[in-house]
Amino acid sequence: MHRTRILSNMFSGWSWAVHCLYLFLNICSFEVSGGLVQSCGHIIPESPVLALGSNFTALCILNESCLDFGNIYASQIIWKMKNKVIPKEQYREINRTVSSVTFNDTSSLASPLTCNVLADGQIEQNIYGISVTVGLPPEKPKNLSCIVYLSPKVEWYMNCTWNPGRHTFLDTRFRLKYMWPRETFPDCIPEYVNNSCTISDVQFFVNLEVWVEAANALGKAESDHLVFDPIEIVKPPPPRNLSVNSGILPTVLKLSWENQISTVVMELKFNIRYRISSDTNWMEVPPEDTASPRTSFSIQGLRPYTEYVFSIRCMKEDGVGFWSDWSEEQIGVTTEDKPSKGPTIWRTIDVSPSPAFWIVRLMWKALEPFEANGVILQYEVTIRAKPPLSHPPSRYNVTTTSLTLKLPNGTYEVTVVAHNRVGASPPSVLLIPSSNSKAPVKNIRTLPKDGKLWVGWTAPNNVLKYVIEWCLMSNSSDCITEWQTEPGNIQGTYLKGDIKPFKCYLITVYPLFADGQGSGQSVKAYLQQGRPSKGPTVQTKKVGKAEAVLTWNHLTVDEQNGFIRSYTILYKTVDGNETAVSVDPSKTEYTLSSLTSDTLYTVRMMAYTDAGGRSGPDFTFTTQKFGRGEIEAIVVPVCLAFLLIVLLGVLFCFNKRDLIKKHIWPNVPDPSKSNIAQWSPQVPAKHDFSSKDQMYPEGSFTDVSVVEIEADDKKSFSEQDLKPFDLLKKEKSTSEGHSSGIGGSSCMSSPRQSVSDSDEGETTQNTSSTVQYSTVVLNGYRDQTPVQVFSRSESTQPLLDSEERLEDHAGGSDSTTQRQHYFKQHCGQDETKTERPFFERAKQIISANEEDLAGFAQLQISGQSSQPLGFELEENTQEAALPDVLQTSSEGQTVRPETVEGNIPSVDEMPKSYLPQTVRQGGYMPQ
Template identity: 75%
Template sequence: MSSGRSWVINALYILLSIFSFGGGLVQSCGYIIPESPVLTRGSSFTALCILNESCLDLGNIHANQIIWRIKSSVVPKEQYHVINRTVSSVTFNDTSILATPLTCNILADGQIEQNIYGIAVTVGLPPEKPENLSCIVNQMSKSKFIMTCTWNPGRDTFLATDFRLKSQWPQETLPDCMPQGVNNSCNTSNVQFFVNLEVWVEAKNALGKAESEPIDFDPVDIVKPLPPHNLIVSSEDLPTVLKLSWDNQIETFEMELKFNIRYRMSDSPDWMEVPPEDTESHRTSFTVQSLKPYTKYVFSLRCMKKDGMGFWSDWSKEKSGVTSEAKPSKGPALWRKIDMFHSPNFWAVHLIWKKLDPSEANGIILRYEVTVRARSRLSPSPATYNVNSTNLTLNLTNGTYEVTVTAHNKIGGSPPSFLLIPATEFQADRPPVKDLKAFPKDGKLWVEWKVPNNNVVKYVIEWCVVSDSSDCTTEWQQELGTSQGTFLKGNIKPFKCYLITVHPLYNNGQGNGQSTKAYLQQSMPAKGPTVQTKKVGKAEAVLTWKPLRVDEQNGFIRYYTILYRTIGGNETAVNVDPSKTDYTLSSLSSDTLYMVKMKAYTDEGGTSGPEFTFTTQRFGKGEIEAIVVPVCLAFLLTILLGVLFCFNKRDLIKKHIWPNVPDPSKSNIAQWSPQTPTKHNFSSKDQIYPEGSFTDVSVVEIEADDKKSFSDQDLKHFNLLKKEKSTSEGHSSGIGGSSCMSSPRQSVSDSDESETAQNTSSTVQYSTVILNGYRDQIPSVQVFSRSESTQPLLDSEEKPEDNSGGCDSATPRQQYFKQNCSQDETNTDGSHFERAKQVTPPINEEDLVGLAQLQISDHSLQQCGSGPEQNKHESALSDVLSSSTEGQILRLETMGINTATVDEIPKSYMPQTVRQGGYMPQ
């Protein structure tokens, strides 16, 4: 192999050794000796580069131009030695630095380095002597055995090393065994028992060979037999015995065996062994004793050569079996809970007991027998109860009771468990335990206490998981009276809070229980508290929060930390006792946004709650009141001064805002009467009616065709008025003008048609003065009086279209009355009378007095001879018959006025209105 690899390397370097000298190609000009050396690591080595004579004539070439390289690295020139013109050597004192390839190079013309030759260098170590040679004969089947020998090959040689297992009998050499895939083990099936065999190992490589020390043995003494098989476990009549049987897989003529038997309870990982001296003989069965009744056991066994030579077999497959039942060896652990009814003299006693362990039950428990006996002189015979469960509730009266519980299986009953229920819960001779503590220890929860006195019979330890989401389900266990501590038995979980209570039991009853809380393992809280503000002021804020739920604590809360800061400010931390639920932050800045959060800490660390923000107030308590109250007082004072000023200047204010309006009640018409002119000459202080006691003028227009609707009596009144009218014309002037003797004012319309006075409608103008009242209310007294007012008419009265039966040719301010209106207009104005029929207020006696005055006024009108003035006087009759502007209408029918002829009824009129507090302009 080495020569072939060397040939390939030499061929490669021959191809690389072709140079161009003077423009021509030449072959290799030299070589290196030794060729492909194998060197011991750490030894010295010298190589020679020899130039060919044929190459010396091609140019100025000399051995001192040779350069040695290891791969691409140049060997220092101190290691060169020029022997002559054609030979150069290089020496290495430590071959461990050598690597492949080692090349010889030369500087040709032009100072160009050219390769001449190269070799492959192999560096390694010779093999060491194999050590620890050992052999074992493995049984593969009943008739097949294979011998396996192993050894220690020694150090790595970095070279190809061959190992051979050599063996020979005393008179014969056996074929060598070649390892397959490994260099430290070899298997051979040529095994002969009862013949001594010599075995050794030979190692060989290019640098040398080595042999191990030989070993000599009989293959039967190094056998590892197959384990027994077909193992069977069967129970016997005795509850503490199980019988094993099996088959051996090696013939007795080849060797006799001895055995090891091991067993364990099915729920335990710990194995127990049968004493070796009981199983040293060759056998196929064995009876295991001293087992627990009605307990499941698991068995396994192994074997080896009886004299102890050789190796143990592997363990057989495991088989299990159950022992027979026996009476329970122990009574159940018994405890009780007492619930008092409405009276402490009646109890509900809940008896509870634990199931026996299988090792104590010794079988299947079929039932429990409970006996209850009262301790009193007149007590009846004990009550016995058979139950299938592990609890029983009894309703008892207050007293002392002895309770026993016995567990029964098919073999028999257990020893009874005893419990005394005293009449009282506490006595001085039954003190509680002292210094109760609970903490984790060795991965369990350890509870310890100090003994109250030496009379304690046993202790009952109760515990339950404290949780917000479920009730505290109590578990319990009993310990001996000599105990001062114990581990809680059961599934104790981490991060859960356990409430632990220890009760000492005495011969005469039970002592008070002492309680504590503990965690098997703590962690950081699942969440932090959620903080809120209860009250926020200018420089302080009251924070409040709810305590974490027990399920969220994961440990004992040692303290809270409040972290608060402003935007962009430093965070401030305050530690708070875990018993508190509120805290007041002080020295805060006013009108500032704060961010606050809380962390809850256990022994394992803290967890933050959500962040909460609040803003302090701009003003402190009482500051707003100090500002608002003075402002309000100043405002009220200003208003008060303004009111006083207005009161003092009321005349000036009234002059500019509420000017005086003439009162129609104070006009001459209010003081004038046709018959007794001096009757109404009252002074301003002696007014018949007070100021503002007059309302609007009532106007009624009667058409000639409406005479038929009046009664005879009414017509007589009209005729009377007609007569009085002609006699009174010379004593009174029309409304809006002076008396009869004054210069006449054009107030009668000029009609183109010449009609007699009997055929022409007259217009009578009078003011109807009515007592003050609300709209649509009729006063009790009506007085008819002449109006002497010369006030011009309002716009609504000046417009003809606003009056009944107005003339189209008349302008509002050119005339005071209608002038010779056509018959069509008169008919239109008759609607006033028709509406007057619909709403006719009753007329009392005072109204009739007013009507009489109207007749007198009409008589005065008749004395005036002027035609225009007569029309004005005749309008007074229309005023009597007209309705007021407030909707009050006077019907002639109710007034008792005699109906007149068609020619005597006024045809048109111009209303005048006297209003409360003033008058309407004419």
């Protein structure tokens, strides 16, 4: 069974949980005997109360009976304070059963304080513990005072209060002691607080001694003793049932009340205070006027038609004791009186559409209540014209505080009088001059001070008074004019209106003289400046390669919140540092220079007042890749160079037009001018045409390459007669690339080969693919009989089978029979020998000519054609002899071979064929 010890004192205000912890300590060294657990030691002093900051020593004493059983000695004791081991330097072993611990300053001492030992197995065992209380002794109570009151039951009681002094951290008790000279009364013990106590049933006219005693565990203290008669410390109750009545005069109010103390008990004096209901400052009636006992009083010198608040208090007439509390407040209103002054008047003048008139707006201020002395019913306005004007006076009765008139230019005297129920105010006079001819004020300035806006100026001489105008500048509303007047002997004043911070005001000061006024001088001012509401919005007006012109609008007066002192432009690239440029606040445009071409820039703008700055939104722009004129400098030279090249090309082509024409449009000889056009079988065999006498001059033929003469295969020429064909070989070697010939069989069978470059009879190119062909035209020349003439054509169009068939099937004509007979005789045996060389055929022709020319000469011009050449024999042809064979060179000259003697076949024996077109002398018609 555990043994418990009860601690005598605890810290005041500790919780129950802390009390339980400190009251119940377990003793951990045991000796079992008869079922009871006995302690092996204890600590002295037991639950001490210590003065804060003093020295303290505690002893832990072990019981002799436990030493042998537990093998415990003082050297094994461990001291702990609130479960924290105390340093061993503070231990002291007095003997084998006693150990002490010492604290030089109890300020650090905390409960519980325990002594412990290490038992077998190094297990810590608690032997004993105590609770230590640390505090201060009580101080001497101060400022003891007592007041005697009258209770609602009309009983007197006394209440005493004092200052208890410092906090002691201990349970300190106070007692109010009082006694008569020969009688002592029971102590008055405070019930709720330690600094007040009430004594009932107080007796007057006998001295009473009073003092206060304070005591705790560390000591006692008494206050000073007071000796007094309770009648000297009475605080009477305030008067009741206070009422206020209007007097006969508008400046007098009468007060009446009831006293709660009878004059038999004591005489009282009074104190009366009052104030205007709209004011917070109290005024008091002089004390000497209310020093005698009374129940009513009349207060004079009040304002007419004004509401007042009254209150009253009282005390003993001799002034010994205390004033009572103030009574409940009561309200009274004085009666009306005529206005004490006229309204303050001013004007504004605007130019009328008619130059001879003014638009005059008269303004006046409503009278203050203490000036109006009642309800203003109307205002009487009188306008008198001054010479040279002679208009009679005009009177206007209005209920507002303004009047707008259209007046001729001139000088006027304006009078305004205010009326209430009692009477009229003194007149207010304003002179409206035709011009502001007097001296103005100078050096007008403003200064915020004590939450008000002060305006100062330098005054001219002999000023009667000043008129100060001001208006709130705003974009959302018109500038509503407010104004006030000031006497002429000052040079500065505060504006009396509701001046707001962060708002701009336009202030104008006019000096008024007895005979006129000076012109107004204006200044803008702020009661308090702030940062702009927003920053300027910047845009680009023009962007170049290395510069950009920025533009912006000024902030509105509502957005400025102060005077704009400067602008700052901040710009940067995407990955570059920001650059700042300061700009004068009067500017709305700025040019950024030294920019990088074809680069994206971000720009923003800040506006600064005296209170700080604010930034506007970001704006981006990209500089141009080329500067002004650079594109023109590139394009113009390129265009000029191109035009020059074109011009040079045109000139070159013009100079080389013959060469170009030769390659693109080669000259085509005129078949009508060819010598072959003059050939006829009826003409003698030899025609000696020289180059000078030739019928067709050089250049008439564009190109004639090969003339091929065919005859019957059984006949041949001599070698001498083959000389003309040597010219064919030479011609072919020089103009093969552009020659044209007549190839193929006269019988329109398989195509034949043209003249080869080789004398050994090499195989020549097949000319069946492209053939330029001629026709034999019968025509008369110089009155001669028409003959067949070969004329060259450049056409390469193939012959139409339909044309052959058309003539082949023409029936009944003799010519058809003759052609069939001729083709059968001369061509039938060669149908199987189409591949025979040309010179073999030519040899047969020459052999046949030795005896008799039985065949006919066929002139063939070699060329490239897709069809073989045929000859069309016109219907009315005549017989003609073929005197010679004509041959044409590549330059267009006609070559006449030697005359072949022999028989010349008749016209009927000549081979016949068909052409796709008819070519006549003098030219050819295109197909």
